[in-house]
Amino acid sequence: MHCHRRGAVRFNGGNRGGGTKEKVLLIEKGNKLGRKLAISGGGRCNVTNRLPVDEIIRHMPGNGRFLYSAFAIFNNEDIIKFFGRLGVPLKEEDHGRMFPVSDRAQDVVEALAKELKRLKVEIRFNTAVKKLLMDDEKILGVRLEDGTEILSKSVVVAVGGKAVPQTGSTGDGYAWAEKAGHTVTELYPTEVPVISKEPFIQARTLQGLSLRNATVSVLNKKGKPVITHQMDMIFTHFGLSGPAVLRCLQPIRRQRIKEKWRCAGPNPHSNIDRT
């Protein structure tokens, strides 16, 4: 959560190295920054992608077109240059995926924290924001859990989603967004591994087997592929994972809704094998 007494800087620095004349306060309810980033990409952090912007947007689950305006200001090539400037050179892997040469997501977190320091961003740890202060027209600031109110010229809400809540992202922002008049669409997991009841999975026959450049398709009830991804995948003790499988999550979910599959309790993916 960032409050800008004047002007703007985001955790990823968000500026083009020019620094800032504005005072920025970053409010973090945890005792450190970037806990989710540090575990991203299996601990290697897939920072960005070097494919052409149109390709990246075509592969975005759902409608990625909204990204055009953001990419018009700061695109994937800018991100690569930005991290290079911060001393985190990136290397290209399959399908244009860009990772730190060091293979350490922690290097990304540390470089961003160093950039905040260079930009003199004030950071308050162990400080939870309770709500946004707003009038009919605009956001005025925030109220903290302890009742303190901080007024500011602008507020950037970057409290994350709901995935891996132990990293601090407990979905606090959704209620604030709704209060501010936004519509929060149905929340569901995406880019997560798939659980399967197939006997050979249950028997862990293939557990740990990884396949390079495997062709993975989501089939409809008639056995016709609705989408196919060719990337790496791995058999786990509970099902399937790896980039090719993670990209199949949205089409699986859409197919299930389309074919009116009933979600079975806390283990929504147990019906996967029948799609």
Ligand SMILES: Cc1cc2nc3c(=O)[nH]c(=O)nc-3n(C[C@H](O)[C@H](O)[C@H](O)COP(=O)(O)OP(=O)(O)OC[C@H]3O[C@@H](n4cnc5c(N)ncnc54)[C@H](O)[C@@H]3O)c2cc1C
């Ligand atoms: C397992 C996994 C792997 C991933 N791999 C990749 C990858 O390789 N590449 C990639 O690009 N993305 C990856 N992602 C997604 C990426 O991690 C997220 O998109 C990114 O972390 C979102 O950043 P954020 O700053 O919006 O939110 P978060 O990283 O969730 O940060 C939100 C911060 O806000 C704080 N906060 C929350 N509520 C409050 C409050 N009320 N008051 C004050 N502070 C608050 C939290 O403590 C947290 O520090 C992965 C995600 C997961 C779960």
